[in-house]
Amino acid sequence: MIGLLVVLSGCSGDVTAPIKSGDIGFFERILVLPVAWVMQFFSGLFNNSFAIGIIITTIIVRTIAWPIYAKSNDLSIKMAVAQPEMNRIQAKYATRKDPESQQKMQMELMAVYKKYGINFFGCLMPFLQMPIFLAMYQVVQRIWIEGGMYADKVQNMKFLGIDLAKSGNFGLILGQDGDIAGWILAIIVAGTMFFLNHLAQKKPSYAKNTAAHGPQSAQAEQSAKMMKYMQYFMVIMMFSISLGSNSLALYWVVGNLYSIGQNMINRVINERKYYAMKNKDLVG
Numbered sequence: 001m002i003g004l005l006v007v008l009s010g011c012s013g014d015v016t017a018p019i020k021s022g023d024i025g026f027f028e029r030i031l032v033l034p035v036a037w038v039m040q041f042f043s044g045l046f047n048n049s050f051a052i053g054i055i056i057t058t059i060i061v062r063t064i065a066w067p068i069y070a071k072s073n074d075l076s077i078k079m080a081v082a083q084p085e086m087n088r089i090q091a092k093y094a095t096r097k098d099p100e101s102q103q104k105m106q107m108e109l110m111a112v113y114k115k116y117g118i119n120f121f122g123c124l125m126p127f128l129q130m131p132i133f134l135a136m137y138q139v140v141q142r143i144w145i146e147g148g149m150y151a152d153k154v155q156n157m158k159f160l161g162i163d164l165a166k167s168g169n170f171g172l173i174l175g176q177d178g179d180i181a182g183w184i185l186a187i188i189v190a191g192t193m194f195f196l197n198h199l200a201q202k203k204p205s206y207a208k209n210t211a212a213h214g215p216q217s218a219q220a221e222q223s224a225k226m227m228k229y230m231q232y233f234m235v236i237m238m239f240s241i242s243l244g245s246n247s248l249a250l251y252w253v254v255g256n257l258y259s260i261g262q263n264m265i266n267r268v269i270n271e272r273k274y275y276a277m278k279n280k281d282l283v284g
Helices: 002-009 026-045 050-092 099-115 120-142 180-201 218-242 246-283
Strands: none
Touching (some): 026 050, 026 120, 050 099, 050 120, 120 246
16 A cells, blocks of 8 residues: 555656646645645644654644545454355365355345445545555645745744755765765665564454465465565655655655555554454344
């Protein structure tokens, strides 16, 4: 999900143009301008600090998107509760490959989905967050550009000795001018992203007991391996992009830390929900 967001961020339009109100597109009017207004508002409260604006706005945007995140988590809990029944149905028809038996299996699985209120539309819920995050990406990159409507509200670009107008870039390796602070930020981005990926892939205790039994197929093993390589690639990609913008790196650090905390909190909530649903199912 985050990897797709990074890729789409590069396709989200011109990030070198200042933010203006005039003749703008629908996406910019309904999302970019409101996010920019929130950022400049909080920056203005703290001596026009761009960094404070980024931090507070990131927290607000991620919190607004939390219900969408929670909704997709509800689907995974329901799937975990329903998994034993689904496993039994699949085992029942494992050796019966004729069309009639396969149709019966699908009907029985559909009955299980209905019983537990499983709606696979929930799989699409995370994508609803993407326009909000893309707007945030645009604002971080453009709000401070000279000539923009809020540029004067975020003119304090220093934060803990870091100049957010600069970038780490690869010049430092070549012995040219480079911002060491930018490299440190980029390394933190990569580190937090790596930890977040590890946390996201780690199954909660209740899910370990509900996984399908039996050895993994060669295709499943290959998919798992590809997923791991993709995660490493995304960490490297985010590190490289972060070197091009200290402000973007700060945004990603804050976003990653928020997501780590969000993941940990949701694990506790999900475990309680799982056992509540499990007990209800046993009583029923």
